[in-house]
Amino acid sequence: MPNTILIIDDEAAIREALSGILADEGFTPLVAASAEEGLQLLDEKDVNLILLDIWMPGMDGLEALKLIKQRFDLPVIVISGHGTIETAVQATRSGAYDFIEKPLSYDKIILSINKGIQLSRLERENRLLRESGPTKIYITGNSPPITRLREQIERVAPTDAWVLIRGGHGTGKELVAQTIHRHSLRSKHPMIAVNCAAIPEELIESELFGHVKGSFTGATENKKGKFDQANGSTLFLDEIGDMSLKSQAKVLRILQEQKFERVGGVRTIEVDVRVLAATNKNIEEEIDRGNFRADLFYRLNVVPIMVPDLVDRREDIPPLIEDFLNQFGKKGIGRKQFADEALQLLQRHSWPGNVRELRNLIERLVIMSPGDRIGVNDVALFLGNAPLLPLPVHPGAGGYHLLSSFKAARRQFEMDYLTAKLLENDGNVTKTAELIGMERSHLHKKVKALGITVK
Ligand SMILES: Nc1ncnc2c1ncn2[C@@H]1O[C@H](COP(=O)(O)OP(=O)(O)OP(=O)(O)O)[C@@H](O)[C@H]1O
Numbered sequence: 001m002p003n004t005i006l007i008i009d010d011e012a013a014i015r016e017a018l019s020g021i022l023a024d025e026g027f028t029p030l031v032a033a034s035a036e037e038g039l040q041l042l043d044e045k046d047v048n049l050i051l052l053d054i055w056m057p058g059m060d061g062l063e064a065l066k067l068i069k070q071r072f073d074l075p076v077i078v079i080s081g082h083g084t085i086e087t088a089v090q091a092t093r094s095g096a097y098d099f100i101e102k103p104l105s106y107d108k109i110i111l112s113i114n115k116g117i118q119l120s121r122l123e124r125e126n127r128l129l130r131e132s133g134p135t136k137i138y139i140t141g142n143s144p145p146i147t148r149l150r151e152q153i154e155r156v157a158p159t160d161a162w163v164l165i166r167g168g169h170g171t172g173k174e175l176v177a178q179t180i181h182r183h184s185l186r187s188k189h190p191m192i193a194v195n196c197a198a199i200p201e202e203l204i205e206s207e208l209f210g211h212v213k214g215s216f217t218g219a220t221e222n223k224k225g226k227f228d229q230a231n232g233s234t235l236f237l238d239e240i241g242d243m244s245l246k247s248q249a250k251v252l253r254i255l256q257e258q259k260f261e262r263v264g265g266v267r268t269i270e271v272d273v274r275v276l277a278a279t280n281k282n283i284e285e286e287i288d289r290g291n292f293r294a295d296l297f298y299r300l301n302v303v304p305i306m307v308p309d310l311v312d313r314r315e316d317i318p319p320l321i322e323d324f325l326n327q328f329g330k331k332g333i334g335r336k337q338f339a340d341e342a343l344q345l346l347q348r349h350s351w352p353g354n355v356r357e358l359r360n361l362i363e364r365l366v367i368m369s370p371g372d373r374i375g376v377n378d379v380a381l382f383l384g385n386a387p388l389l390p391l392p393v394h395p396g397a398g399g400y401h402l403l404s405s406f407k408a409a410r411r412q413f414e415m416d417y418l419t420a421k422l423l424e425n426d427g428n429v430t431k432t433a434e435l436i437g438m439e440r441s442h443l444h445k446k447v448k449a450l451g452i453t454v455k
């Protein structure tokens with residue numbers, strides 16, 4: 001897309017000459033004969049850089065410069081025929097990127113414009129990169145569901161398909177979105193993320209599509225939306241199930257036409273955006289309730305990606321922990337090791353908060369546990385009375401030697417044995433007690449003490 005350069009100068013001859021040269025160089029020139037007119041144009045048009053004269057009737061260039069810098073994040077080159085050192089210094093202090101004296105050397109101007117545009121793009125990308133969260137983008141785990149997930153990501157990433165990422169809280173939906181973006185053809189630009197649930201419903205549209213000054217109370221300036229920011233890149237719509245029906249209609253239109261209008265605006269803006277959406281809601285239910293558009297769901301769901309719950313891939317827990325320990329070590333939180341029994345106990349928790357819960361718990365354990373080695377008791381303390389599941393990979397008779405004390409081994413055996421027997425009898429305690437020759441009340445107590453749950 002060509003860059004638009006706004007020329008603010010009261011001399012018609014300069015405006016014309018500059019416009020001609022800029023057009024020859026492949027820019028889109030835009031002209032204003034006064035600072036007031038320039039500011040008005042900035043509110044209406046998308047501008048990439050400004051050439052600003054200092055001496056003008058009405059508002060002068062320095063005053064305009066201050067206003068521009070307050071309201072817009074744009075590079076400004078000041079041009080002046082009455083260039084004194086003081087004005088140059090003042091202009092630079094007020095945020096001008098360069099100062100060029102008249103009579104203008106056109107080569108110098110073009111060079112300065114190219115530099116200014118490049119610099120502002122870099123600044124913008126750096127800022128977005130800083131805001132875009134975790135730097136580590138690697139999906140840890142070797143369980144069958146995670147291997148399948150990784151294969152799906154590899155297949156869909158290089159296409160331009162929109163993707164709906166589904167899964168429970170903290171399963172890694174955002175990480176999946178980041179991974180898809182990183183492996184896509186758009187990866188040289190940062191991914192833009194919007195959490196639809198965190199923005200009040202009445203502001204979502206303005207956040208996504210931008211707004212025009214005065215279009216609602218509080219809209220004191222023109223604002224670009226996330227779709228503008230993500231032009232040429234990927235937009236991640238997190239918690240899409242929380243989006244209003246009106247916004248859904250607009251998103252659907254972008255999906256079909258890649259076009260939209262800002263809130264209160266009349267101009268149609270065209271963008272090239274790939275959307276990755278995520279939700280932990282049951283969208284089919286939301287459709288039945290009339291809260292989610294079926295047509296949007298079907299278009300988004302062309303390539304559905306389901307991120308598995310941690311409970312269904314508990315064998316990934318040890319590598320995940322190792323990964324977190326490395327991350328915390330690098331952050332200076334401390335390097336610690338987990339005893340095997342502690343790792344085993346962690347694999348028997350059901351993790352309703354998934355990987356996020358695991359990560360938070362490991363961080364707490366590393367910070368709170370005394371010593372370098374985190375033992376089974378430290379973990380037990382944090383897990384409290386939560387019911388335990390059988391180990392994901394059955395240790396078998398040979399596995400008990402991993403447990404250091406007789407007590408831990410017996411507990412493990414009791415868990416495995418009773419869980420298996422209860423499963424055989426559909427969780428019926430009375431029947432199981434009878435079959436294994438144990439008092440019903442005794443078995444009941446055991447089941448409770450060990451926290452066995454059989455559905
Ligand atoms: N497979 C994985 N490997 C490494 N880290 C992971 C993995 N999955 C998730 N994480 C980490 O767990 C945390 C939660 O992940 P993320 O924010 O992507 O989850 P989410 O599904 O978007 O959660 P929520 O539903 O709360 O928005 C992050 O710190 C992320 O880096």
Ligand SMILES: [Mg+2]
Binds near residue numbers: 173238
């Ligand atoms: Mg998330």
